[in-house]
Amino acid sequence: MALNFFEPATVLHLGEPRGATTRPAQTTIVDELVLARAKAGNEAAFETLYRHFEAPVYTLARRLTRTPHDAEDVLQETFLEVLRSIGRFRGDGSFAGWIRKVTASKALMRLRTQRSRVPEEELSEELADAIAADRNHGVTPIATAPERLDLEAALARLPNTARAVIWLHDVEGYSHDEIAAMVGKTASFSKSQLARAHARLREMLEPTSEGPCT
Amino acid sequence: MHLSLEHLLAVRDGEATADAAGHAASCPECGAEIERLRTIQRGLAALPEDRPEQDFWPGVRAALAAHRNRRHWLAAGWAAAGLAAAFTLTIGVRGGLEAWHEAKLSRETGELVAASQQLEQQLRTYGSAGRVVSGRTAGTIVQIEDRIALVDAQLSRAGSDRVPSQDVLSLWQERVRLLDALVSVQTSRTAYVGL
């Protein structure tokens, strides 16, 4: 069974209307038999599901949280919850969509509880530098790296909320209303965070250019 | 006047007002901005997938097994003692700084084990009170129990050394922190605790 969970690049076309169709995990098909066995408590089926979703869950957690360690914790907590309550999964909506929702909610919870502990801007900058140094073997920063690494480092530099919102909206395809419900804020908060994220990305990716037309 | 970034995003996402969409369609500069926003979106979506550096399945499986015996670490009693048994009596055979460090780690870990036991005892007391728990609180309790189960799974894999490592010490610290949160939830019935 070939599973292209998070192949969002292939589903985001120029000018395509936003919404459910851009949501990558909806292109995913989970083997019904594996799912049925997992619901019956079959451990081999559990492991099959884990192996299938390990990378997409980790990737989503990695984008939403700050450090690999956070993402590892979110990965484990997500699978524990999903597999523990799989018997209650009724199959309205995709299984992949459910896993993704659990992952996002665990990751957002982690961000919420960390907010008071660390000044996020500092840590994000530090992390971004670490990523850039790592990718470039500590030699040259950003300038000589391929374009997408610039974007990855810039993404990691965003404040937590802006980063989570741009990822959930622009890549995962959640609507502003859905994001608002997930973070406990309003849709207009989500919209302004998305704009903030894009403004910051632009500053970091094109430091010399003027801001967007106003 | 050109569109604001928020309006440009709304146009990109097909959620703009007719006015904004009309402007974007007739203004080359705003059109170019929208195209740039689409490029960023595609770039983000094309970032490579990541994989964890180690295999976490064994830990998840062990934690699941623990969950199947619901509240195992409460029902069994003194779960902390069981997990800690492997290194409770460590006296440095070697001399000097190393032995001192080992003794310190053992002592600190021992203190955490004792704290774990005390908290577990408290939980058994509250657990038997049979009070009604709201859905939200129940969800929080299960989440904390999940995390304790994950810590326990790591501890039982790490617990065979005679001297606890720094990692083991950290795990015990995490365990005490989680048990403490669980006691707070049980006593105050607050659904939200700072985990």
Ligand SMILES: [Zn+2]
């Ligand atoms: Zn314009």
